[in-house]
Amino acid sequence: MHTLKDLQSLVSVAIDKEINQLYQTEPRHLYEPIGYALAVGGKRLRPAMVLLGYSLFDEQVEKALPVATAIELFHNFTLLHDDIMDGAEMRRNNLSVYKKYSENVAILSGDAMSIMAYNALLKSNSEALPAMIRLFSQTALEVCEGQQFDMDFEIRTDVAIPEYLKMIKLKTAVLLACSLKLGALAANASEKIADQLYDFGLNLGIAFQLQDDLLDVFADQDKFGKKLGGDIVANKKTFLLLKALEISGEETKAFIHEWIDKKDFDASEKISAITGKYNELGIKEITERSIDEYYQAALNIFNEIPLADETKVGLLQLANLIMNRDH
Amino acid sequence: MHTLKDLQSLVSVAIDKEINQLYQTEPRHLYEPIGYALAVGGKRLRPAMVLLGYSLFDEQVEKALPVATAIELFHNFTLLHDDIMDGAEMRRNNLSVYKKYSENVAILSGDAMSIMAYNALLKSNSEALPAMIRLFSQTALEVCEGQQFDMDFEIRTDVAIPEYLKMIKLKTAVLLACSLKLGALAANASEKIADQLYDFGLNLGIAFQLQDDLLDVFADQDKFGKKLGGDIVANKKTFLLLKALEISGEETKAFIHEWIDKKDFDASEKISAITGKYNELGIKEITERSIDEYYQAALNIFNEIPLADETKVGLLQLANLIMNRDH
Numbered sequence: 001m002h003t004l005k006d007l008q009s010l011v012s013v014a015i016d017k018e019i020n021q022l023y024q025t026e027p028r029h030l031y032e033p034i035g036y037a038l039a040v041g042g043k044r045l046r047p048a049m050v051l052l053g054y055s056l057f058d059e060q061v062e063k064a065l066p067v068a069t070a071i072e073l074f075h076n077f078t079l080l081h082d083d084i085m086d087g088a089e090m091r092r093n094n095l096s097v098y099k100k101y102s103e104n105v106a107i108l109s110g111d112a113m114s115i116m117a118y119n120a121l122l123k124s125n126s127e128a129l130p131a132m133i134r135l136f137s138q139t140a141l142e143v144c145e146g147q148q149f150d151m152d153f154e155i156r157t158d159v160a161i162p163e164y165l166k167m168i169k170l171k172t173a174v175l176l177a178c179s180l181k182l183g184a185l186a187a188n189a190s191e192k193i194a195d196q197l198y199d200f201g202l203n204l205g206i207a208f209q210l211q212d213d214l215l216d217v218f219a220d221q222d223k224f225g226k227k228l229g230g231d232i233v234a235n236k237k238t239f240l241l242l243k244a245l246e247i248s249g250e251e252t253k254a255f256i257h258e259w260i261d262k263k264d265f266d267a268s269e270k271i272s273a274i275t276g277k278y279n280e281l282g283i284k285e286i287t288e289r290s291i292d293e294y295y296q297a298a299l300n301i302f303n304e305i306p307l308a309d310e311t312k313v314g315l316l317q318l319a320n321l322i323m324n325r326d327h
Numbered sequence: 328m329h330t331l332k333d334l335q336s337l338v339s340v341a342i343d344k345e346i347n348q349l350y351q352t353e354p355r356h357l358y359e360p361i362g363y364a365l366a367v368g369g370k371r372l373r374p375a376m377v378l379l380g381y382s383l384f385d386e387q388v389e390k391a392l393p394v395a396t397a398i399e400l401f402h403n404f405t406l407l408h409d410d411i412m413d414g415a416e417m418r419r420n421n422l423s424v425y426k427k428y429s430e431n432v433a434i435l436s437g438d439a440m441s442i443m444a445y446n447a448l449l450k451s452n453s454e455a456l457p458a459m460i461r462l463f464s465q466t467a468l469e470v471c472e473g474q475q476f477d478m479d480f481e482i483r484t485d486v487a488i489p490e491y492l493k494m495i496k497l498k499t500a501v502l503l504a505c506s507l508k509l510g511a512l513a514a515n516a517s518e519k520i521a522d523q524l525y526d527f528g529l530n531l532g533i534a535f536q537l538q539d540d541l542l543d544v545f546a547d548q549d550k551f552g553k554k555l556g557g558d559i560v561a562n563k564k565t566f567l568l569l570k571a572l573e574i575s576g577e578e579t580k581a582f583i584h585e586w587i588d589k590k591d592f593d594a595s596e597k598i599s600a601i602t603g604k605y606n607e608l609g610i611k612e613i614t615e616r617s618i619d620e621y622y623q624a625a626l627n628i629f630n631e632i633p634l635a636d637e638t639k640v641g642l643l644q645l646a647n648l649i650m651n652r653d654h
Contacts, residue, residue, distance in 0.1 A: 030475035081438060085431040104412040104478065107434060111408060112471040114438065118445060118464045122457075130449075130456060137445045144439040148357035151431065 002061060004317040007051040011044045014065045015072055033101050033109040034116070037076045040094040045321075046179045047072040052314045053183025053197055056307060064186045066123035070136065071179050073120055077113035078143055080106055085151065114140070128185040135185070139178040146171025153237045157257075164242050165206065173205025193305060200301045200315065207294035208322045213238040214287045217275055229271035235260050239290070240283050241274075248281055295323060329388060331644040334378040338371045341392045342399055360428050360436040361443070364403045367421040372648075373506045374399040379641045380510025380524055383634060391513045393450035397463065398506050400447055404440035405470055407433055412478065441467070455512040462512070466505040473498025480564045484584075491569050492533065500532025520632060527628040527642065534621035535649045540565040541614045544602055556598035562587050566617070567610050568601075575608055622650060 022035035047068035054064035083096035098106035149167040153159045181198040216231045349362035374395035381391035410423035425433035476494040508525040543558040
């Protein structure tokens with residue numbers, strides 16, 4: 001049985017190999033930035049999820065490495081282009097691609113990366129390949145839609161919670177869901193179990209994003225990688241802010257909007273003012289309940305998946321990893 | 328028998344339908360710019376080539392419309408992102424997408440467009456779909472490589488003719504070649520004939536791009552859509568310029584480089600100075616010979632294609648259309 005950590009290591013080795021090749025491929029100005037983007041790319045959670053989905057049905061997880069690589073290429077392509085759009089100069093303590101090279105490089109290398117994701121997928125010799133490509137391509141388009149909704153929300157003042165949940169589903173959760181399902185399909189799992197894995201990943205993905213929103217305000221500062229309250233300072237339309245605006249009376253609403261509209265302010269003053277309102281409104285508890293609902297929904301699906309407990313254990317490791325945020 | 332004009336009309340109707348749908352799809356800020364990009368998108372040459380390739384083997388060309396749409400989506404995606412990279416504000420007398428909307432919109436809508444190209448392709452129910460996706464995806468990556476080489480050449484002073492030919496092959500010719508071959512594969516043509524069609528399109532594509540270089544300097548101004556000499560003013564590394572640098576002596580070379588390096592100049596003076604050198608060197612005739620070589624290579628392949636002359640006639644119409652440039 002492969003642990004999730006094993007799978008992450010396995011996929012890391014494969015992607016490091018890919019990176020080395022990219023550094024030697026012409027045209028260099030196209031492929032080197034792709035290698036760089038992959039190299040700063042983090043914990044390989046999504047490609048490990050592909051191997052995990054595969055490992056439930058077949059021990060020879062190496063066979064799913066092209067599929068795992070496809071997901072990692074696609075995920076990092078979205079980060080690469082998102083960083084241009086968001087003007088994000090840093091990515092995991094490294095310069096983002098457009099900052100290190102140029103915007104043109106980041107656009108074109110990103111384009112190539114998304115095509116390379118398909119090419120990697122096409123290396124799989126699974127019989128289910130057509131279904132896998134359809135799922136992947138559908139998911140890829142959904143991720144673009146999610147990014148567009150996210151950008152739309154930046155300039156809207158009337159975002160409702162269901163719209164927000166739809167956005168994070170598209171932008172974040174579908175790719176996690178797709179990763180598990182692709183792995184399962186690559187191992188010729190039945191459509192039914194593959195769909196259960198998809199739904200498991202989808203609920204976990206939404207819980208994960210809601211927790212991301214929560215931790216930005218209410219994490220233990222010592223354990224949190226960055227400064228608390230970044231979303232508040234940036235007026236990011238998180239679940240917390242939208243829920244606060246939804247349930248508060250006119251006076252509190254006006255108070256929050258006043259802080260949102262302020263151009264000139266002290267960051268820690270703004271953080272403590274908004275956090276104070278969140279505390280008054282019980283936003284932390286409301287958000288935790290919402291996270292727990294999605295988490296429980298994932299666990300319910302987990303229980304229904306008709307596989308032996310010792311086979312399924314990796315899925316629980318995944319849920320813990322995602323929810324404990326030690327990644 | 329379908330004429331090439333018929334096929335262009337057929338594909339135009341299908342793409343207009345697609346455009347109408349796009350204008351009604353949410354998120355609007357993602358899909359409307361895609362509709363706009365397709366709407367300003369020209370003569371539908373490449374998707375008509377898909378139908379042409381299909382029509383050689385099956386009269387029911389409607390079956391290849393999803394494949395044709397895929398090619399048109401992909402081609403316009405490359406234009407969309409190229410316009411950002413080149414700072415090109417206009418596209419066929421309309422504002423380019425990044426200028427009409429914004430750069431972020433153009434990046435994300437372009438990304439979605441390239442994914443939608445795959446999704447369109449996936450609608451084909453040809454048995455050859457896996458081979459078709461492989462060809463398409465390989466070609467798409469080559470087009471990115473071609474664009475990168477083109478950008479590299481802008482800042483290089485030592486581009487050799489073989490490198491230039493490789494660049495235009497990747498940037499322009501492979502997509503024309505791929506269009507014909509995809510159509511043939513969609514109609515379950517043999518790999519051998521499909522490859523012949525690919526090579527026919529490839530040679531035609533290179534001849535087409537060389538002619539594009541030639542006409543920029545030596546076209547009949549009355550028939551030419553834009554002002555002559557634009558490439559000379561912009562120091563574009565065309566076949567003409569590279570060939571002139573290759574064959575000229577030190578003195579002429581120095582003369583040309585002097586004009587290239589000038590920051591402050593009168594455009595028509597520069598055009599007439601460089602054109603004068605081209606005339607001295609016989610560049611027009613050299614380029615015409617080169618175009619003719621690729622054109623003849625295409626015709627030789629045409630003659631070898633084991634289909635009846637009345638079936639193949641569309642390919643000759645295509646060659647004429649491409650070489651007479653009335654598109």
